[in-house]
Amino acid sequence: MVDQDKAAKIRAGQGFIAALDQSGGSTPKALRLYGVAEDRYGSEEEMFDLIHAMRARIVRAPVFSGDKVIGAILFEQTMDRDFEGQPSAKFLWSERGVVPFLKIDKGLQETRQGVKLMKPIPDLDATLSRARDHGVFGTKERSVIDAADADGIEAIVAQQFDVGRQVLSHDMVPILEPEVTISIADKLAAESLLRDSILRHLDTLPEGQDIMLKLTLPEEAGFYAPLVDHPRVMRVVALSGGYSRDEANARLARNRGVIASFSRALTEGLSDAQDDETFNRELGRTINAIRDASVAG
Template sequence: MVDQDKAAKIRAGQGFIAALDQSGGSTPKALKQYGVAENRYASEAEMFDLIHGMRARIVKAPAFTGDKVVGAILFEQTMDREFQGKAAPAYLWEERGVVPFLKIDKGLEEARNGVKTMKAIPGLDDTLSRARSMGVFGTKERSVIDAADAAGIDAIVAQQFELGRQVLSHGMMPILEPEITITIPDKAAAEDMLRQSIMHHLDKLPDDEEVMLKLTLPEEAGFYSPLVNHPKVMRVVALSGGYSRDEANGRLARNRGVIASFSRALTEGLSDDQDDAAFEAEIARTIDSIHAASVAG
């Protein structure tokens, strides 16, 4: 059974989930946005030290608390590090009131039927057991939809729910993330196929199980309301997906009951060369804007 205190926070919390889970493939881009060029690091270890420094600045900022940030998704290496001398998951929950999640996917397969499913995740049961012992509440697992192909979308959703069942077996909450690429010409059609497929799988879940969903902001306002209101869904969260923060917030505000789980849009405007006062003021403005969009309506 999932941790009920953390579940209550996610279920009722008036806020959003921060995505602090950039992995090896996305970290260079995130660092560049943060003002750290690739010539600043000579190894993967140095790169991860720099991105951890950015995350540490974010989570210790006065505005980063459970009042507006109800959860945070961590990269596995971040879970194993410390914030302010305390294990990262424990710091988030005990010091900031923020529920910790763990990114578990290990990259994507080559495209087939217009989608990229997740690669196999070696040692997942051991990872889940370790994460739960550290106070991690749930997981996040991402795959990608690049076309409105019904067979591909059904395959991606089936894989997401299969992995979700494995996470649930450890007493943890899965965030299923079948991301739709925002630039595809048939995005609305893909959203329709995705919603149908997810509803089909939700209806087959046992009565005592529920999941979370992380979805691309839809073309039609309120399109995912049937998922928001489904009894097997704890929360629906939205990724920014490449939209600017202003556009992502605007789209989010039109989707009642959906809260943010932004990554790039969360760190937009932050810079390594900002002093602490400027950095903390910028992250406070960002948190306020994403929070307002998450609770709109």
């Protein structure tokens, strides 16, 4: 059975979900934005040590707590490491009141029919069992939509739900993330195809099989209201998708029932060179602004 205390926090929490799940491909950019140049590390192991140090600094900040940050998405290596001497997922829940999730996708396939499907996820059942043992509540899986192609979008949604059902079989809650690229000319048309496809697939889920959705902030305010209100949707969260933090927050505030799950926008303005007082103050401003935008609707 899904952990009911964590489910209650996700359903009713007045906050947002932090995305701390940069993988190998996105970590160098995240470190550069944090002020850590590539000449600071000479191996992948050193790179991951540095990004873990950044994440540890974020989660131990006083403002990073469950009254504003209701969940956090972890990279698999982060799940296998510690925060403050405790396994990371355990620390988040027991010390911060933050529900832990795990990123499970292994990257994207080449573009076909205007979309990038997920690559196969090897040994997923074993990973899910291990994550549940760590106290992880749910998962996140990302694919990308680059054009308003009906067949491509249907393929992406079908794949997302197939993997989601595998997650549900382990008594965990999947966050399905079919991201629409913000720069495409037919973004609104793609969003319309995506919404309708998701609604059709949601209607195939039996009672008790609830999922979450992570979606690009839409062109029209309230566009995803039918998904927010669907009985099989535990929560709809939004990715920042390349928008600045101010733009992302402004768009988010116009969408009732949608909360943030930002990555780059969460760490915007943070630097390895900042002392703890400056770092915590900047992070506090960021968390407060994202939280306010998340509950504005």
